[in-house]
Amino acid sequence: MKILLDECVDQRLRLLFAGHETQTAAYAGLAGLKNGVLLASAEAAGFEVLITTDQEIPFQQNLRVRRMAIVVLRAPTNRLVDLKRLVPAVLRALAGTQPGSVTCIPDTR
DSSP, X not given: OEEEEOTTSOGGGGGGOTTSEEEETTXXXXXXXXXXXXXXXXXXXXXXXXXXXXXXXXXXXXXXXXXXXXXXXXXXSSXXXXXHTTHHHHHXXXXXXXXXXXXXXXXXX
């Protein structure tokens, strides 16, 4: 699966998605784009999933018309130590993601 990590996600998290092609927004040349443009550009680049901590995206965008899924990480902070704990749940969620879907991964501590 081709995964894009949003700018708000620690870039080191990409190393924890073995078996998936994972890039940061900066590496993919998509840094600094607003959400709607980011989603359209990511889709055009062939990304299937956006992983973000931006909890507002589902409310700001019409995701039914999107060809990619969004996974929202809900951790206490954006620090790697907090986001890392969510990776197993993200990997399980990736198996069932559908284009236009939003999956929220809460911190279950």
